[in-house]
Amino acid sequence: MITKEQKEEIHRRMKGAGVKKMGEVFNLINAVNQGHADEGDVWALVDDLIDQQVKARKSPLTMQPKPAPYVIKGEKIIANNAVEDMNFVMSNPFVMGGALMPDAHRVAPNAMPVGGVVVTHPDWIYPSFVGADISCSLLLTTFTNESVDEHWDKAMIDQFAYLLRQYTYFGRAMNPHQGQFNQSGLLDVVPQMQSPIGKMVLKSALGSAPTDFATSGDGNHFVEFGYVDNGKTRQLAILSHFGSRYVGAVIAKEYEKYALEQWDCPKGTYDAPINVNTPEGADYVALMNWAGMFAEQSHRQVHKNLMYAMYDRGYRKLEEQTQVYSRHNFAWLTSDGWVHRKGATPTPAGELAIIPATMGDRTQVVLGLGNPESYGSASHGAGRVYSRGQALQQFKGDTAQYVLANYGVTLIGGGADEHPLAYKKIADVMKHQADCVKPVAEFVPKVVRMADPRFGYGKR
Numbered sequence: 001m002i003t004k005e006q007k008e009e010i011h012r013r014m015k016g017a018g019v020k021k022m023g024e025v026f027n028l029i030n031a032v033n034q035g036h037a038d039e040g041d042v043w044a045l046v047d048d049l050i051d052q053q054v055k056a057r058k059s060p061l062t063m064q065p066k067p068a069p070y071v072i073k074g075e076k077i078i079a080n081n082a083v084e085d086m087n088f089v090m091s092n093p094f095v096m097g098g099a100l101m102p103d104a105h106r107v108a109p110n111a112m113p114v115g116g117v118v119v120t121h122p123d124w125i126y127p128s129f130v131g132a133d134i135s136c137s138l139l140l141t142t143f144t145n146e147s148v149d150e151h152w153d154k155a156m157i158d159q160f161a162y163l164l165r166q167y168t169y170f171g172r173a174m175n176p177h178q179g180q181f182n183q184s185g186l187l188d189v190v191p192q193m194q195s196p197i198g199k200m201v202l203k204s205a206l207g208s209a210p211t212d213f214a215t216s217g218d219g220n221h222f223v224e225f226g227y228v229d230n231g232k233t234r235q236l237a238i239l240s241h242f243g244s245r246y247v248g249a250v251i252a253k254e255y256e257k258y259a260l261e262q263w264d265c266p267k268g269t270y271d272a273p274i275n276v277n278t279p280e281g282a283d284y285v286a287l288m289n290w291a292g293m294f295a296e297q298s299h300r301q302v303h304k305n306l307m308y309a310m311y312d313r314g315y316r317k318l319e320e321q322t323q324v325y326s327r328h329n330f331a332w333l334t335s336d337g338w339v340h341r342k343g344a345t346p347t348p349a350g351e352l353a354i355i356p357a358t359m360g361d362r363t364q365v366v367l368g369l370g371n372p373e374s375y376g377s378a379s380h381g382a383g384r385v386y387s388r389g390q391a392l393q394q395f396k397g398d399t400a401q402y403v404l405a406n407y408g409v410t411l412i413g414g415g416a417d418e419h420p421l422a423y424k425k426i427a428d429v430m431k432h433q434a435d436c437v438k439p440v441a442e443f444v445p446k447v448v449r450m451a452d453p454r455f456g457y458g459k460r
Contacts, residue, residue, distance in 0.1 A: 001032070001033055001039070002029045002032055002033060002039060002042060007026075007029065010025060010029075010042070010046055013046060013050065014046060014049065014050060017049075017050040019049050019050060024045065024049075025042065025045055025046060025049070028041060028042050028045055029042055058262065058263055058264040059263060059264065060263070060264045061093065061263040061264065061265045061266070061269065061272055062093060063091045063092060063093065064091045064092070064093065064095070065091075066091065067086075067087045067088075067090035067091045068090045068091070068095045068096055068097055068098065069097055070086065070090055070097060070098035070099055070100060070117075071098075071099045071100070071373045071374060072086075072099075072100045073099065073100065073101050073102045073374060073379075073432050073433050073436065074101070074102025074104075074428075074429065074432030074433065076432075077102055077383075077424055077428055077429070077432065078100065078102065078104045078105070078115075079104075079105060079106060081106045081109075082100070082104045082105050082106045082113040082114075082115070083100065083104075085106055085107075085108075085109065085110055085111060085112070085113045086098075086100050086104070086112075086113055086116055088110040089110070089111070089112050089113075089116065089118060089129075089271065090118065092126070092271055092273070093124075093273065094120045094121040094123075094124040094273055095118055095119070095120055096119050096120060096121060096336075096337055097119040097336070097337075097375070098116065098117045098118040098119055098375070099116075099117040099344070099373065099374040099375060099377055100113070100115055100116055100117070101115040101116075101117065101343075101344050101374065101377060101378060101379040101380075101433065102115070102379055102383065102424075102428075102429045102432040102433055103115045103343065103379035103380060103381050103382055103383025103424065103429050104116065104343075104383060105383050105384045105385075105387075106387075108270070110268070110270060111128070111270045111271070112128065112129050112131070112270075112271070112340075112342050113342075113343075114342060114343030114380075114383065114384075115342075115343050115344055115379060115380070115383060116129070116340075116341075116342050116343065116344065117339065117340070117341050117344045117374060117375055117377045118339075118340045118342075119336050119337045119338065119339050119340070119375060120273065120337050120338045120340065121337055121338075122276075122333065122337050122338065123275055123276060123277055124273040124274070124275060124276065124338070125273065125274055125276050125281065125284065125285065125331055125338045125340075126259070126271055126272070126273050126274075126331075126338075126340060127251075127252055127255040127256045127259055127274065127284060127288075128252075128256045128259070128270055128271040128272070129271065129331070129340035129342055130252065130288060130329055130330060130331050130340055130342065131252060131329045131342050132248065132249050132252040132253065133217065133243035133244065133248055133249070133252075133329050134243060134244045134247075134248030134251060134252060134288055134291040134292065134295070134329055134330065135243055135244050135248065135288075135291055135292035135294075135295040135296070135327050135328075135329060135330050136221075136241070136242065136243030136244075136295070136327075136328055136329040137241070137242075137243065137295050137296065137299065137325065137326060137327040137328065138239065138240065138241045138299075138324075138325070138326045138354040138356060139238075139239070139240050139296075139299035139300065139302075139303060139323060139324070139325050139326075140228070140237060140238070140239050140323065140324045140325075140354050140363075140365065140443060141237060141238045141239075141303045141307075141321055141322075141323050142228045142235050142236075142237040142321060142322045142323075142324075143235055143236045143237065143315075143317060143318055143320065143321050144235055144320045144321060144322055145235075145317040145319075145320040146235060146236040146315065146317045146318065147233060147234060147235060147236075148227050148234055148235070148236045149234070150227075150234060150444075152446050157410050157446065157447055159313065160225040160446070160447040161410055161412060161447050161449075163225075163306055163309050163310065163313075164223060164225070164306075164412060164447060164449035165412060165449070166309070167305045167306055167309050168215075168216060168223045168302060168305075168306075168449050169214070169215040169216065170215070170216045170217070170218065170221070170413060170449065170450065170451035170452070171216075171217070171218045171451035171452060173215060174211035174212070174215065175210075175211055175212070175213055175214050175215050177214075178210040178211060178213075180213055180214055180301050181209055181210040181213035181214075182210070184213065184297045184301065185297070186209070186213075186290075186293060186294055186297055189290065189293065190202070190206070190290065191283075191286035191287065191289070191290055192286075193283050193286075194279035194280075194282060194283055195278075195279040195280045195283050197254060197255075197258055197280055197283065198279070198280065198283030198284075198286075198287065200254070201250055201251055201254050201255070201283075201287060202287065204250045205246070205247045205250055205251060205287070205291075208245070208246040208247060208250075209247055209294065212244075212245035212246050212247060212298075213294070213297075213298055213301065214298045214301035214302050214305065215242075215245060215298070216240070216241075216242040216302075216451070217242050217243065217245060217451065218450075218451035218452075219388075219417075219418070219451070220241070220381075220418055220450075221241050221242040221243075221450065221451065222239075222240070222241050222242075222359065222448055222449060222450045223238070223239070223240045223241075223302060223306075223448075223449045224238070224239045224240070224359075224443075224445045224446075224447065224448045224449070225237075225238060225445075225446055225447045226239065226443055226444045226445040226446045226447070227443070227444050227446070228365065228441050228442070228443050228444075229362075229441060229442050229443075229444055230440065230441040230442075231441075234444075236315075237443055238303050238306055238307075239354070239356070239363060239443050239445070240299050240302050240303065241356060242295070242298070242299070243295050243329060244291040244292070244294050244295040244298075245298075247291050247294050248291040248294075248295070248329075251284070251287045251288065251291055255274065255280075255284045255287075256272075258274070258280060259271075259272035259273060259274045260272045262274070276338075285331075288330070288331065292327065292330060295327070296325060296327070299325065303323075324352045324353070324354055324365065325354075326345050326346075326353045326354040326355075326380075327345075327346070328341050328342070328343055328344055328345055328346075328380040329341070329342055329343065332346065334375075336375060339375050339377075341377055341380075343379075343380045343381070344377045344378070344379065344380055345377065345378050345379065345380045346368075346376060346377060347366065347368030347369065347370065347371075347376055347377060347378045347436055347437050348368050348370050348376050349368055349369055349370030349376070350367065350368065350370070351367070351368045352365065352366070352367060352368070352440070353365075353366050353367075353368055353378065353437065354366075354443075355378060355379055355380065355381060355426070355429075355430075355437070356380075356381050356382075357381065357382045357423070357426035358382060358418075358420040358423045358426075359403055359407075359409060359411055359414060359418060359420060359445060359448045359450070360403050360406065360407030360409050360420045360445070361382070361407070361420065361425075361426050362426070362442040362443065362444055362445075363442065363443040363445070364426065364430060364437075364439050364442060365439070365440055365441040365442065365443060366378065366437035366438060366439050366440060367437065367438045367439075367440050368436075368437055369435065369436055369437055369438060371435050371436045373435075374433075374436050377436065378433050378436040378437045379429050379433060381423075381426075381429075382423040382424045382425065382426045382429050383423065383424045383429060384422060384423055384424075385421075385422060385423060385424055386421075386422040388417040388422075389417075390422075391416055391417045391418075391419055391422035392415075392416050392417055394416075394419075394421075394422070395416040395419040395421065395422065396416070397416075399411065399414055399415055399416055399418065399419050400412075400414065402419065402420075403420065403448075406420075407420070407445075408446075409445050409446060409447070409448055410446065410447045410448065411448050411450070412447070412448065412449045412450070413449060413450040413451050413452050413453075414448070414450035414451075414453070415452075415453030416453075417453070418450065
């Protein structure tokens with residue numbers, strides 16, 4: 001027989017443990033009092049429900065009392081709000097070190113700024129520190145046997161503009177040649193998923209991969225024709241900048257949400273870690289790496305498509321080439337831990353990397369110095385002075401006309417949000433990371449293709 005006092009004790013214990021559904025217990029109590037069950041079953045059920053509630057209870061996401069140590073490169077040219085955001089980010093649990101590069105600028109209050117490098121414990125990775133455009137990257141192809149003059153005539157400009165219009169796909173445009181994805185080899189290295197979320201995300205990513213393959217996003221993504229100037233020669237070149245498209249976006253969206261759900265987070269929290277030793281964490285790492293391969297193969301296919309078209313139009317010296325590939329928005333497991341670079345470029349000692357500027361300024365081809373202070377990192381570009389919204393308010397004229405008049409560059413697409421004056425000067429950025437990289441050449445843009453503006457103003 002369960003007495004009134006015992007019922008009150010059971011109610012008090014379960015409420016104190018946070019158990020909300022008590023109907024099963026009280027149904028069992030009625031069965032006991034009617035002689036259809038044993039009293040011990042009630043106490044066993046109470047203990048089991050309380051134990052389940054304790055196990056299901058989320059751990060609080062407890063910030064460190066002060067930011068982990070990190071170096072700032074070029075603090076004079078970084079807005080205070082980006083530094084404030086980095087201080088908050090560096091206070092997250094399992095963060096051990098980092099760096100802020102001179103192109104740094106705010107994304108959102110208390111969120112990882114562009115130009116951030118964050119190192120976490122080897123067991124923990126932050127999907128939000130990698131970001132939505134997983135493995136956003138650059139590929140430079142230089143045709144070492146195809147010299148060009150500094151000044152391009154109208155016929156040459158028109159020819160390369162035609163190629164960019166016909167053989168590159170931007171924004172929501174889909175690659176009409178889905179067979180290119182099937183022939184890329186990416187289906188042969190699709191990772192096996194261990195968790196339900198991993199299987200769901202992989203299915204979604206594979207659904208869009210064939211038409212997203214070898215296409216570019218909007219915003220600051222581009223494909224350009226120009227030349228590489230090393231101080232001695234000027235060689236024809238192609239430069240592209242984009243990431244893993246929807247493949248990376250769906251991985252980021254679902255895993256950032258999943259990570260937050262695993263913790264008792266303060267309201268407004270952007271960032272939460274995943275343990276890589278769990279099935280879900282291992283799946284995220286595998287998917288991130290596959291998105292990285294997807295982005296790289298997409299770049300190489302874009303360049304192949306343009307090279308085939310160039311060959312058909314009389315360029316016969318394309319087989320002698322050098323390629324440099326640079327990746328950001330990614331996480332690398334190193335002896336220091338997980339090195340997350342969001343808008344920062346890995347620059348190991350002795351390796352070449354690409355640091356782009358604006359649609360008019362010269363992109364820097366650099367040799368990495370492997371500076372341990374920045375965990376072997378440098379900026380991934382010039383960095384914004386004006387946000388996209390601010391640039392739209394600030395720059396009202398025709399961006400293409402401005403770029404042509406001031407830089408001699410032909411722009412297809414693009415808009416005021418990507419106006420060259422919305423960015424820092426690449427020379428200022430470079431001087432603040434002279435101990436991270438050594439410039440060895442420059443890519444000079446001549447014809448630039450970007451997505452049509454996405455903000456509703458006049459399209460080209």
